[in-house]
Amino acid sequence: MIGYRSGQTLFHRLDPRSKLLFQIAFAVVAFAYTTPRGLVALTLVAAVVALAASISVRQTLWSVRFLFPFLLGAPLIASLSVFPLEFTPADAVEPALSSYRIVLIFIVSAAYVRTTPIRDSRAAIQRTIPGKPGALLGVGVSLVFRYLPILRTELLSIRDAEAARLGSERPLRSRIELFTTAAVRRSFAHADRLSLALSTRCFAWNPTLPRLVFTKLDIPILLLSIVFLSLPVVLR
Amino acid sequence: MATQTDSVDLVGDEVTANIARAALFAALMGGFAYVSFPNPLAVGVPVTLQVLGVFLAGIMLGPVWGAVAMILYLAAGAVGAPVFSGGAAGLGFLIGSPTLGYLWSYPIAAAVIGLVVHRGVDIRDYAAVSMPILVGAMVAGTTIIYAIGTIGFAVVQSVSLYEAFLISAVAFIPFEALKIAAAVGIIKSDAIAAA
Numbered sequence: 001m002i003g004y005r006s007g008q009t010l011f012h013r014l015d016p017r018s019k020l021l022f023q024i025a026f027a028v029v030a031f032a033y034t035t036p037r038g039l040v041a042l043t044l045v046a047a048v049v050a051l052a053a054s055i056s057v058r059q060t061l062w063s064v065r066f067l068f069p070f071l072l073g074a075p076l077i078a079s080l081s082v083f084p085l086e087f088t089p090a091d092a093v094e095p096a097l098s099s100y101r102i103v104l105i106f107i108v109s110a111a112y113v114r115t116t117p118i119r120d121s122r123a124a125i126q127r128t129i130p131g132k133p134g135a136l137l138g139v140g141v142s143l144v145f146r147y148l149p150i151l152r153t154e155l156l157s158i159r160d161a162e163a164a165r166l167g168s169e170r171p172l173r174s175r176i177e178l179f180t181t182a183a184v185r186r187s188f189a190h191a192d193r194l195s196l197a198l199s200t201r202c203f204a205w206n207p208t209l210p211r212l213v214f215t216k217l218d219i220p221i222l223l224l225s226i227v228f229l230s231l232p233v234v235l236r
Numbered sequence: 237m238a239t240q241t242d243s244v245d246l247v248g249d250e251v252t253a254n255i256a257r258a259a260l261f262a263a264l265m266g267g268f269a270y271v272s273f274p275n276p277l278a279v280g281v282p283v284t285l286q287v288l289g290v291f292l293a294g295i296m297l298g299p300v301w302g303a304v305a306m307i308l309y310l311a312a313g314a315v316g317a318p319v320f321s322g323g324a325a326g327l328g329f330l331i332g333s334p335t336l337g338y339l340w341s342y343p344i345a346a347a348v349i350g351l352v353v354h355r356g357v358d359i360r361d362y363a364a365v366s367m368p369i370l371v372g373a374m375v376a377g378t379t380i381i382y383a384i385g386t387i388g389f390a391v392v393q394s395v396s397l398y399e400a401f402l403i404s405a406v407a408f409i410p411f412e413a414l415k416i417a418a419a420v421g422i423i424k425s426d427a428i429a430a431a
Contacts, residue, residue: 173417
């Protein structure tokens, strides 16, 4: 699974805001130039990003394996017609290029995930989106990071407990109902304790955030992002 | 650390409680990515609970905080929380994935379900809401999710709407009826009302 790991790669030292902008710029240019030539150029860019963030392409692909049926299925279904039953390979080209484009976008976004700690992401969110909406989004996102492992463990133990009592023999609707009822109760119990704890600890709209600064290292990636974002406009 | 000189601006108790509930609901949505149930009709397509989470967010948290919970879920996944299908993460899911339409539809669907069930933005007792309104709200939510999801799939994968619907929606829709029935059972159960 792709997750944050501390390190000293080039991507670790970039400002999270530059990395977020770059991902969006990369996606924009990938959607604008989904041609063989465009995708070859973007493959080179994605390869440089993978090296600069030292992420494994194989691991990235494994983390999105649940999408493979869609990525492979779309070109297949586009090339088939039922009445009359025909296989037209030419119709599969565009969906196949699109599938490849998706893989490239995932590699670039994995570089962010691997190299950016949640503290920095939270600071980036709150400094980009002003006022209370930004503060709400920032604190909410860091709480999701905090509670996800806890809830995941609890959900899996609810499922095991259900199976141990032969709950897995019940009809699907009843299984889902019992499981989700227990899961929602647990979540709300956590939420009640959390909100009490937050109130007693002076939960504020303006907490002190880690400092974020753009450095010289950010200049190339910011310039490249601007070029990417303007390409579709300038060249049309 | 960045130095701040303005005084502390405390968050009110009611908003604190809502933020905590929304964040925990978002984390619960993420936890649902790790649990799937075997599909009695097609072995390869497991039944997941994400859409049920959208229904419950709209009904239990209301239109505003239900939508906030879904936005927190998407934002946390975008910056690296492993909350998307199979424990994946990354902004790529929101800007390049074939499933992006489904993900972006969650806050909209939760808001619409909340608006219908609570008849406005103020929360009322959802356990007392009549069955037709509950079911109608969830059917509307399901329609929104599959409509936006299918359009997103067609755009990202460069296929027609019909092909997108065939590949991304048909196998999953029958189970939404099951999830609507389960949601009604959960809402009417005393177990949660007592919590």
